[in-house]
Amino acid sequence: MRIRLIFNSSPFQHKSLSMYNRKCPDSLRSRWLNVLFFIGSLSVLLTIYLSFRNVEKEIRIPSLKSIITHDKLTVILNDLDLNETNVNTHRGYATLNEINEQVYKPFGYEVVGATLPVPTLRMLNEPSCFSVFADWLKMSRKPQPAEPPKKIPEHFSDEFLLNGFAGFSEMYFNDHSTTGDSPRNWDRISEFMNYTKTQLGALANNKESESMYHAMNGYRLNKKRGVVIGSVQPWVEVMALKHGAKKVLTIDYNPLTIPNEFKNRLSSILLVDFANEWQNFAEKFDFAATFSSIEHSGLGRYGDPLDPIGDLREMLKIRCLLKNGGLLFLGVPFGTDAIQYNAHRIYGSIRLAMLFYGFDWLATYSDDSEGPIDLTTTRLHSKGLNQQTHYTVVLKKI
Structure with missing residues (x-):
């Protein structure tokens, strides 16, 4: 972070600065500069951290639009706990993990998003239009x-x-x-x-x-x-x-x-x-x-x-x-x-x-x-x- 000090050319400003220089020893002035540098560095680090948090949020919220690359898909699959989401069936509630293992995978699909009321899927091997x-x-x-x-x-x-x-x-x-x-x-x-x-x-x-x-x-x-x-x-x-x-x-x-x-x-x-x-x-x-x-x-x-x-x-x-x-x-x-x-x-x-x-x-x-x-x-x-x-x-x- 760059800190610019801009001084006005008025006599009052010159006088004030001169008085400050006479009353402040070099060690005190150095200490204040270190504090300002620390605050500036902390602001930069905080900005970078929040940016990474936003990226993480985008990856963790699955949607049809966000599932683009293999890397993102892998992260989404690894983060999902399909036992935390229940699905309403004719015989009562079942976990999304049960549905994934007993229905979707046998039919050639896999859950990539525990979205409600309809899970988000991908096909394990999508057929070409010619094959369809x-x-x-x-x-x-x-x-x-x-x-x-x-x-x-x-x-x-x-x-x-x-x-x-x-x-x-x-x-x-x-x-x-x-x-x-x-x-x-x-x-x-x-x-x-x-x-x-x-x-x-x-x-x-x-x-x-x-x-x-x-x-x-x-x-x-x-x-x-x-x-x-x-x-x-x-x-x-x-x-x-x-x-x-x-x-x-x-x-x-x-x-x-x-x-x-x-x-x-x-x-x-x-x-x-x-x-x-x-x-x-x-x-x-x-x-x-x-x-x-x-x-x-x-x-x-x-x-x-x-x-x-x-x-x-x-x-x-x-x-x-x-x-x-x-x-x-x-x-x-x-x-x-x-x-x-x-x-x-x-x-x-x-x-x-x-x-x-x-x-x-x-x-x-x-x-x-x-x-x-x-x-x-x-x-x-x-x-x-x-x-x-x-x-x-x-x-x-x-």
Whole structure:
């Protein structure tokens, strides 16, 4: 530290200094200079110490953004005590260490942040986009029964039920693509553009779908290009257009007929064709949107192959399509982890962590509030076992 003494040239100042010099012996003056030097040095050391403390704090607070380098990751993993955090499951509370060892690691993940209500994970060996789509195509070509299985095959039980940490109840549907629900009302898009959010939400037979409208209103899509997964009726597409989207591609199991007046803004592609041509779409989209779709993937309800990680595959596929920083508007049933077979999954703290891998969780929206809500652990598990609420979360690819 440098100390500058600046003296005014006035006679008073000169006189005072002269008097001080006559009255102060050299030893006293030297002692005062030593004190000033000590204080200055202490200030410098304190500043350096506080800077290191701030760096330490940044390393010790895990988040998706802070986990960048291997060195930081190692520090975070070493500092975590997963036995200090409990996770709410259908059979009571379990430590995050139990979940990490019995669920996440067997599924290829690992906890790097004891964040609430959803832990932060990394993948032990993240697959390439080529592998993600190749594996999906391989699964899709497996022969399927004429009717969806009414029970989870025993050899799949542990994988579907997260090694016993996901609840189970029966709720069976046969919505095979050849007999079940099929696309409709795509010729009414012009009419739907004049619908209110309540009318659009009603097309999905679920008021909770209004949460998608609120999310898109909170994160506007002005001049953005996006993709929608799993539409039966074009209500998500219309919401996107109403919130400024420039172009929207819909991926579906069935061919869709787009009205001529919207062909410059809307298009569609079959799921199989899309998987074969994925490289033409990789990292091309500013946003993706899906509501009440991901939770069905791999349960066989729609004639799709049984796949315990079908929903996780879908999330990896979506991530491959988004640009860095691209947004995902994701609507799924929230609650305590469970499967109502073969209807849908319910997402609690455990599976949401795997679903959110590779994304930063920005906000959560409900149907009863235009602004974002605080999805606490209490709110997530508030409805009890095998009960659920659809929310729409906004995620950002990282």
